[in-house]
Amino acid sequence: MLTVLISSLVLTFHNVTVRVLFSEHLLLGLFLVGGYVKPDLPNSFLLMFLRMLLVVPLMASLAFKLYPSALQELRELFSRQRWDVMCQAFGCGILMFLYIASLYIAIGLIPTGIALTLFFTYPVFTALLAWRFFGDRPTLFRWLVMGIILLGGVLTVPPSSDAYSSNDITIGILASVGSGIIYAFYNVIAQKCLEKFHPIPFTWISFASTLLLSGVSLLFFSPPSSQLDWTPIWIGSIFSGLVSFIGHTLNNQGIRLIGATKASIIGSSSPALTALVAWATISETLNLIQSVGIGVVTLGIALLSGEGFWRKRRSL
Secondary structure, eight states: OHHHHHHHHHHHHHHHHHHHHHSEEEETTTEEEEOOSOSSHHHHHHHHHHHHHHHHHHHHHHHHHHOTTHHHHHHHTTSGGGHHHHHHHHHHHHHHHHHHHHHHHHHHHSOHHHHHHHHTTHHHHHHHHHHHHHOOOOOHHHHHHHHHHHHHHHHTOOOOOSSSOHHHHHHHHHHHHHHHHHHHHHHHHHHHHTTTSOHHHHHHHHHHHHHHHHHHHHHHSOOOGGGOOHHHHHHHHHHHHHHHHHHHHHHHHHHHHHOHHHHHHHHTTHHHHHHHHHHHHHOOOOOHHHHHHHHHHHHHHHHHHHHHHHHHHHHO
16 A cells, blocks of 8 residues: 555646646745646657656666566567557557547646646546446446546636636636546556557557657657757656656556556555645645535545545455
8 A cells, every 4th residue: 555655645746747848836935947848749748758768678678577468468469369458558548649648738738736637537438438348337426426527627727817817717727638438448458458468568669659749740740959958858858768767667566466456546646645745846726615625526436446445455
């Protein structure tokens, strides 16, 4: 449990780093940093590419040690018998690329904690998609919890102000929720794929696909190089890549130790942790209603994630 909690905490620093790269903030109340790139699609592709440029080889070096058969499974993936699995695995890679790009735009336009809270409404969409594709009809309890999550999401919507224009807020909200919807599709397809494919090479394919697609996207939507301050961008990208690698590694280890259900309950603390870290490091504040909204979403996610676990406990 401690491993998963540390994982969630470490990954919040990735989100805060992306926020700093997109907009200027006072770091630790001492140094004015940030605003090195505009929060738009080309720069999202750039930051994603630089991050994955570090994460993909690091994950490969660890993945093939943890699961020696990973290379063999990757070779078999291109056989005619595994065509459906290959399409699902690479389809998930495309979806990962899309949801990260959308989330980056959201983090650049609205407060980090709010962007992550709206993204974390994805369990609602995952439950609806699981009902559609797997016949897993939501119980009355799930409907109630999904309503709680959506209500919390509404409470976090920031008002228009000098810091956040109505246009930025609208795009940020749409990007956050859209990212959550795409991630829900990712989860549903991943569930189907992982019935026949090991999670370690599957995860590596998702990250490698994101690296490839972000690189190709830069060929068509490349930000002007003359307008970029490369030193802080590289520093931020390297730090972001390292904390992403550490966070995902710890999370996978935690899942191995306590199971996916318990890990997801603990992982539901991510929106609140992100808001807390953003407040402590870059003085990003929320009003009372937004703070309540983050708490409501966090509670709803924990309840939804823990439904199966508590049902199993009652049956023992």
